[in-house]
Amino acid sequence: MQGLLLVISGPSGAGKGTICRALREKMPEVGYSISATTRPPRPGEKDGESYFFLDRERFLQMLKEGAFLEWAEVYGELYGTPRKPVEEALARGQDIILEIDTQGAAQVKRYYPEGVFIFIVPPSYSELEKRIKGRGTESPAAIKDRLAWVKKEMAQLDLYDYVVINDQVEEAVAKIQAIIIAEKCRTKRLKKIGWHQLFWS
Amino acid sequence: MQGLLLVISGPSGAGKGTICRALREKMPEVGYSISATTRPPRPGEKDGESYFFLDRERFLQMLKEGAFLEWAEVYGELYGTPRKPVEEALARGQDIILEIDTQGAAQVKRYYPEGVFIFIVPPSYSELEKRIKGRGTESPAAIKDRLAWVKKEMAQLDLYDYVVINDQVEEAVAKIQAIIIAEKCRTKRLKKIGWHQLFWS
Numbered sequence: 001m002q003g004l005l006l007v008i009s010g011p012s013g014a015g016k017g018t019i020c021r022a023l024r025e026k027m028p029e030v031g032y033s034i035s036a037t038t039r040p041p042r043p044g045e046k047d048g049e050s051y052f053f054l055d056r057e058r059f060l061q062m063l064k065e066g067a068f069l070e071w072a073e074v075y076g077e078l079y080g081t082p083r084k085p086v087e088e089a090l091a092r093g094q095d096i097i098l099e100i101d102t103q104g105a106a107q108v109k110r111y112y113p114e115g116v117f118i119f120i121v122p123p124s125y126s127e128l129e130k131r132i133k134g135r136g137t138e139s140p141a142a143i144k145d146r147l148a149w150v151k152k153e154m155a156q157l158d159l160y161d162y163v164v165i166n167d168q169v170e171e172a173v174a175k176i177q178a179i180i181i182a183e184k185c186r187t188k189r190l191k192k193i194g195w196h197q198l199f200w201s
Numbered sequence: 202m203q204g205l206l207l208v209i210s211g212p213s214g215a216g217k218g219t220i221c222r223a224l225r226e227k228m229p230e231v232g233y234s235i236s237a238t239t240r241p242p243r244p245g246e247k248d249g250e251s252y253f254f255l256d257r258e259r260f261l262q263m264l265k266e267g268a269f270l271e272w273a274e275v276y277g278e279l280y281g282t283p284r285k286p287v288e289e290a291l292a293r294g295q296d297i298i299l300e301i302d303t304q305g306a307a308q309v310k311r312y313y314p315e316g317v318f319i320f321i322v323p324p325s326y327s328e329l330e331k332r333i334k335g336r337g338t339e340s341p342a343a344i345k346d347r348l349a350w351v352k353k354e355m356a357q358l359d360l361y362d363y364v365v366i367n368d369q370v371e372e373a374v375a376k377i378q379a380i381i382i383a384e385k386c387r388t389k390r391l392k393k394i395g396w397h398q399l400f401w402s
Contacts, residue, residue, distance in 0.1 A: 119388070121400070124399075124400055124401075124402075125400055125401050125402075154397075154400070157388060157392075157397055158388065160388050161387065161388060162383065162386040162387055162388060163386055163387075163388050163391050163396070164386055174382070175382055175383070175386055177379075178378075178379040178380075178382035178383045178386075179379075179382075179383040179386060181375070181376055181379035181380075181383075182363065182376070182379045182380040182382075182383035182384070183383070185319075185363040185364055185365055185376055185379075185380060186362065186363055186364075187320070187358060187359065187361050187362060187363060187364050190364050191358070195364070196355075196358055198325075199322070199325055199326055199355070200325075200326050201325075201326075
């Protein structure tokens with residue numbers, strides 16, 4: 001059976017990263033897509049582990065070749081999800097998780113509508129506000145920008161199959177595990193692999 | 202949040218009954234619909250527990266009033282799922298399981314397309330054949346009839362959201378539990394209760 005492409009996204013501050021790290025520990029058999037970027041590696045970051053570090057020319061060449069499932073330019077640096085490792089994992093039956101922002105998720109949806117799109121959200125807007133302000137690392141203007149951006153991201157809700165409210169990380173992770181099990185039982189997926197014909201043999 | 206209506210069905214011999222008994226033990230908080238019937242109680246059967254025992258006149262009256270979610274006549278006796286207890290459970294947020302045959306499931310689908318329709322199947326046709334013959338209680342002609350009927354039931358596959366292959370009961374039950382958790386995260390269900398508006402308050 002083809003693996004599941006799990007797209008885990010949601011507004012910034014929802015805790016996608018924490019959830020994905022916990023999932024990774026609980027489900028080491030699941031693959032995690034590694035992004036490519038043109039930004040230089042930070043101390044301790046290894047090529048092919050944290051990111052695939054590419055120069056701008058190579059990135060743009062790959063972009064032209066359609067080698068990215070999704071990509072974006074952030075503060076002048078390019079980021080993207082290489083298509084090939086994802087497709088190879090799915091073909092050999094491995095589930096693979098893409099932790100990406102809502103713009104990236106919208107791009108992936110165009111290529112892989114059969115992916116499982118999970119929207120991670122904080123329990124409420126006021127909780128999110130508290131989390132973002134609580135970091136204490138940003139100026140009031142930056143906080144305001146970020147919260148305005150969150151509103152735009154939240155408006156993407158309809159693109160997603162599932163909403164997982166990140167109140168307790170453990171609980172959110174258990175829900176994603178349940179979603180993976182349930183999706184593998186979906187009639188449309190079993191029909192796609194011809195299960196309804198295999199049954200009679 | 203409105204409860205989930207879980208319709209558990211599948212061809213005869215798939216093991217629906219065994220799975221539902223195991224589910225009942227694991228999830229005592231879930232409601233189980235009790236059918237009404239015109240057939241007389243067998244020794245040990247209690248009214249309102251095994252079945253609601255009704256006389257034919259009362260059953261037909263209720264049928265006329267639209268009081269059944271689904272019904273059928275089997276060997277001259279009437280069987281049906283009373284609508285009211287199901288609707289009351291769902292309204293108070295309780296999930297409720299209907300264990301019914303494929304014809305009943307098709308009727309329920311018309312009223313409750315938002316129900317969760319789970320098709321329980323044996324691992325293969327040859328395994329099902331073995332199970333039915335292994336009972337040793339039926340004549341070759343009855344077995345032939347039953348297997349022909351199974352083919353008709355299997356053709357109902359597309360009506361169902363999920364297929365759970367009953368190889369190991371424990372595993373099948375765990376899959377149904379995962380389906381329940383996942384369905385409660387579905388975007389369309391959260392939108393129905395206005396979650397996307399509550400988020401901002």
